[in-house]
Amino acid sequence: MEAVELRGVSKSFGTVRAVDRLDLRLERGRTVALLGPNGAGKSTVISMMLGLRAPDTGTVRVLGGTPERAVRDGRVGAMPQTGRLISGVTVRELVGFVQRAHAAVARGPVPSVGELLDLARISDLGGRRADALSGGQAQRVRFALAVAGSPDLIVLDEPTAALDIESRRELWTAIRRCAERGATVLFSTHYLEEADAEADRIVVIDRGRVVADGTSEEIKRRVAGRTVSVDVPPAPSIDAAPNVSVDGATHVGVDAFANIDLSSLPGVVSSEIDGTRVRLHTTDSDATVLALAAAGAVRNLEVSGASLEEAFLTLTHAEEGVR
Numbered sequence: 295m296e297a298v299e300l301r302g303v304s305k306s307f308g309t310v311r312a313v314d315r316l317d318l319r320l321e322r323g324r325t326v327a328l329l330g331p332n333g334a335g336k337s338t339v340i341s342m343m344l345g346l347r348a349p350d351t352g353t354v355r356v357l358g359g360t361p362e363r364a365v366r367d368g369r370v371g372a373m374p375q376t377g378r379l380i381s382g383v384t385v386r387e388l389v390g391f392v393q394r395a396h397a398a399v400a401r402g403p404v405p406s407v408g409e410l411l412d413l414a415r416i417s418d419l420g421g422r423r424a425d426a427l428s429g430g431q432a433q434r435v436r437f438a439l440a441v442a443g444s445p446d447l448i449v450l451d452e453p454t455a456a457l458d459i460e461s462r463r464e465l466w467t468a469i470r471r472c473a474e475r476g477a478t479v480l481f482s483t484h485y486l487e488e489a490d491a492e493a494d495r496i497v498v499i500d501r502g503r504v505v506a507d508g509t510s511e512e513i514k515r516r517v518a519g520r521t522v523s524v525d526v527p528p529a530p531s532i533d534a535a536p537n538v539s540v541d542g543a544t545h546v547g548v549d550a551f552a553n554i555d556l557s558s559l560p561g562v563v564s565s566e567i568d569g570t571r572v573r574l575h576t577t578d579s580d581a582t583v584l585a586l587a588a589a590g591a592v593r594n595l596e597v598s599g600a601s602l603e604e605a606f607l608t609l610t611h612a613e614e615g616v617r
């Protein structure tokens with residue numbers, strides 16, 4: 295049984311179609327990133343998984359039942375994007391209150407207050423007022439509250455937004471510990487490097503639809519792009535360099551490196567010149583390199599795979615014709 299299953303789910307707000315016939319299955323025990331630009335529909339998807347919104351069409355199943363049921367049974371721990379900690383209590387009191395509420399209804403064992411403080415890396419904050427914490431500290435307290443019921447599914451909506459690198463690292467240490475204990479983790483993020491580093495699987499959504507789904511390696515491969523970089527040859531060699539025939543049509547010579555139509559080289563879909571460095575984005579790096587070699591333009595040649603960022607931009611801008 296999957297942790298989450300969305301089938302043909304759509305949700306509109308007035309004329310805005312926030313989620314558009316979305317199908318998504320999350321296997322148990324994995325950490326999945328929901329990645330997408332602003333307004334892609336991430337929060338709306340999450341709110342339907344948590345039973346906070348009903349889909350217009352389609353079905354949402356969580357841990358084999360309705361989202362409401364899974365949440366009511368304490369099997370889902372959530373950290374929504376916004377929400378402040380209540381005032382007038384210490385961190386320990388707040389975590390204790392939520393822990394006892396879970397312990398009273400839980401089917402199985404739940405962590406003690408001390409374990410929760412330790413898990414969320416907030417043991418040293420137990421005596422501090424809950425409403426007087428830094429952003430990173432407050433986020434770790436919210437995480438402790440989210441996992442107080444030892445949930446099977448943890449849903450985190452942009453958990454590290456606006457946190458500095460150190461706070462992000464601390465929070466991820468805590469999240470990873472829950473994942474290692476077998477929890478399924480779904481988190482949304484704008485940070486590509488975070489999805490790359492923390493997720494077993496990345497689901498890229500855009501305009502309410504899944505545009506890519508796989509490991510970060512698979513997503514990078516989907517873009518099928520490689521970047522070939524070379525230095526622009528120094529002036530003395532320019533005149534001596536031969537011209538090269540490309541696709542039997544365009545004659546390219548390194549003497550005119552700055553003026554040639556780089557995108558007419560075989561495989562090249564776009565190019566950029568940065569100072570003395572030329573970067574060619576290509577779908578056929580072998581052919582591009584051969585053409586450059588024939589032109590004698592292979593100084594400091596480097597071939598690299600597409601970055602996740604390039605893949606993300608390509609995937610999410612595909613329909614706009616960008617790139």
Ligand SMILES: Nc1ncnc2c1ncn2[C@@H]1O[C@H](COP(=O)(O)OP(=O)(O)OP(=O)(O)O)[C@@H](O)[C@H]1O
Pocket residue numbers: 307308310311312330331332333334335336337338339
């Ligand atoms: N309550 C609402 N009323 C009207 N429109 C809404 C509402 N909630 C979301 N939307 C719209 O639905 C679309 C998807 O929004 P959503 O918040 O799900 O995206 P998101 O991917 O979480 O974005 P972000 O990364 O900016 O948080 C957007 O166009 C948004 O303006």
